[in-house]
Amino acid sequence: MKVGAIDIGTNSMRLLIADYIDGKITNREKFVNTTRIGQGVDENGYIKEDAIKRNIDALKEFELTCKEQKCEYIYCMGTSALRDSKNGNYFVDLAKEKTGIDVEIVSGNEESNLGFKGVLEGLEDKKDILVIDIGGGSTEFIIGDREGIKFAKSENVGALRMTEKFLREDPICEIEFEDMSEFILDEIRDTLNYIKERKIEKLVGIGGTITSLAAVNQELEVYSMEKIHNSSISHEDIKTILQNLKKMTLSDKKTLKGLQPKRADIITAGVKILNIIMENLEIENIIVSEYDNLEGLICQKSQKMS
Known part of the structure; x- marks a missing residue:
């Protein structure tokens, strides 16, 4: 099964495309786009309009890459900037409207759990x-x-x-x-x-x-x-x-x-x-x-x- 996973981080958006077979991840390929969704969030608590546009555009590109590589599923999470901002849910709704992708805003603890789970796969x-x-x-x-x-x-x-x-x-x-x-x-x-x-x-x-x-x-x-x-x-x-x-x-x-x-x-x-x-x-x-x-x-x- 070919799967795409997207992380919308504060500084960059990343995509992993891989095969998941019998509980193992193989044929990993990663893509990175420095999208800075968190730029200026600490100033007033909001994701800026230009940052929203940058990230929606990048998400569209990643969705296209997943389709080209015939991913059966696309999973997507948002981390620090999205959970700290007052308009994070607006971005989630817009992302769904423009790309069809469900962006899940994960808590700090959930992010830690996912990071640890990933590390164990490679150790x-x-x-x-x-x-x-x-x-x-x-x-x-x-x-x-x-x-x-x-x-x-x-x-x-x-x-x-x-x-x-x-x-x-x-x-x-x-x-x-x-x-x-x-x-x-x-x-x-x-x-x-x-x-x-x-x-x-x-x-x-x-x-x-x-x-x-x-x-x-x-x-x-x-x-x-x-x-x-x-x-x-x-x-x-x-x-x-x-x-x-x-x-x-x-x-x-x-x-x-x-x-x-x-x-x-x-x-x-x-x-x-x-x-x-x-x-x-x-x-x-x-x-x-x-x-x-x-x-x-x-x-x-x-x-x-x-």
Whole structure:
């Protein structure tokens, strides 16, 4: 059975097309469009008209791709920006009218569950792990193993949200950067303290910030799911990349090997969130997973169908 899964995230819209046969996901193909539905949502609580248009247009393109590839089902979820905005339901209704696709706005906990379910699909060692997903609007923390999730928390710190709130100068102003860093730590301190008590040894990262960081670390000319999946990044390498990003202008970041130009303006905030997490948990390496909430969505929905 060929299935399409769409994630309308704060920063980007992503599509996964895959075969789901006998409980396994194979022949995965992913597409990304930087649509920024969450741009400006924190200012007045509403998704802007131009962001709505951008995302409806992108959803139409993804629907067409699914039809061309003969997907039997298309599943679609909306995350942080859609659940935080006052007009999220308006977007859901418009998406149904224009594309025929049902967009399900998922809670932070549901998003965590889907992310963890997806990670398990791509991992061989399924003992106690901490999964983090640094998105555009929020960061999800999930602890669990093959038996399921033991702890999940969604925090409203994300790469786009923190950039809009704090980082206004180019190159980045040190005072603004420090203000952002303090805010992030204050927001997630209780969650980090709780996780620290659990003495987690294995950290797995999903989402655009972490996969982009892995591509930068490997200096990839062309993005490769195979090279990214199950790769490892040391905390030392992350600190070095972060220091370099802070000094670079936006135009310099746009030419950085491994980094999509459309992510260049928010990557520094995303990497800082990761740095704070690893520093406070005293974890020296992060494993990068290319299996995430899209794989989780396909598994969840397809299992219900069977």
